[in-house]
Amino acid sequence: MLSVNNISAGYKGLLAIQDVSLQIDKGEIVSLVGSNGAGKSTIVKTIAGLMHPEKGEIIFENTPIHKMPPYEIVKKRISMIPEGRRLFGRLSVLDNLILGAYALDSQEETENMMERVFNIFPILRERKGQRSDTFSGGEQQQLAIARGLMSHPSLLMLDEPSLGLGPKLVSEIFKVVQDINRNGVTVLLVEQNVHEALQISHRAYVLQTGRIVLEGKGEDILKSDLVRQAYLGM
Numbered sequence: 001m002l003s004v005n006n007i008s009a010g011y012k013g014l015l016a017i018q019d020v021s022l023q024i025d026k027g028e029i030v031s032l033v034g035s036n037g038a039g040k041s042t043i044v045k046t047i048a049g050l051m052h053p054e055k056g057e058i059i060f061e062n063t064p065i066h067k068m069p070p071y072e073i074v075k076k077r078i079s080m081i082p083e084g085r086r087l088f089g090r091l092s093v094l095d096n097l098i099l100g101a102y103a104l105d106s107q108e109e110t111e112n113m114m115e116r117v118f119n120i121f122p123i124l125r126e127r128k129g130q131r132s133d134t135f136s137g138g139e140q141q142q143l144a145i146a147r148g149l150m151s152h153p154s155l156l157m158l159d160e161p162s163l164g165l166g167p168k169l170v171s172e173i174f175k176v177v178q179d180i181n182r183n184g185v186t187v188l189l190v191e192q193n194v195h196e197a198l199q200i201s202h203r204a205y206v207l208q209t210g211r212i213v214l215e216g217k218g219e220d221i222l223k224s225d226l227v228r229q230a231y232l233g234m
Helices: 040-048 070-075 093-100 107-120 122-126 137-149 167-182 194-200 218-223 225-230
Strands: 002-011 014-024 029-033 055-060 078-081 155-159 186-191 203-208 211-217
Touching: 002 040, 014 029, 014 040, 014 055, 014 203, 014 211, 029 040, 029 167, 029 194, 029 218, 040 070, 040 078, 040 155, 040 186, 070 078, 078 137, 093 107, 093 137, 107 122, 107 137, 107 167, 122 137, 137 155, 137 167, 167 186, 167 194, 186 194, 194 218, 203 218, 203 225, 211 218, 211 225, 218 225
Parallel strands: 029 186, 029 203, 078 155, 155 186
Antiparallel strands: 002 014, 002 055, 203 211
């Protein structure tokens, strides 16, 4: 579904990632794990078109997308839930969701997606007129994911969805990610919460200082000495 081939990208001439290659197949949950500053968010931003690689290419469903602007990439059915949620705080739940649907072709499709996200997150239906900046952290994360789903993505990318949440809410968010995946959405999950991420992933890539140092099945990487020592304190 997605092929990232030898990309390098960075900020103001400094490379944050170098020669990164990864593959995502349709129907998978793939995790990208590593410490803070390893380059995980740079990879996601580059796939989403918020940055362009200095070298390499990104192919989505046989189409090169690495030179496309972000709004064209959303129309290709790739959606990113950014780190920190980035909601429109003064707007209601409903308005945030409608803004997430700007790439859809019809009012009917928008209404269908709205019903789908309300079924996943019932609290949003109950509080659709409420300003999003009055929500708790966990509720805001639900809204951020719902807004990302409104564009009807075939590939959903989540950048640190567990950030700032307590253990119980983290488990709930990861369960939602699994449910979304079971309903046909392919997922790229970027996480510092390594244990939880690897437990739900079909495959994973481990990133250190801008380079991929390990890849494999989620359960196998969870057992690797590198991951156990570097990220799990074992």
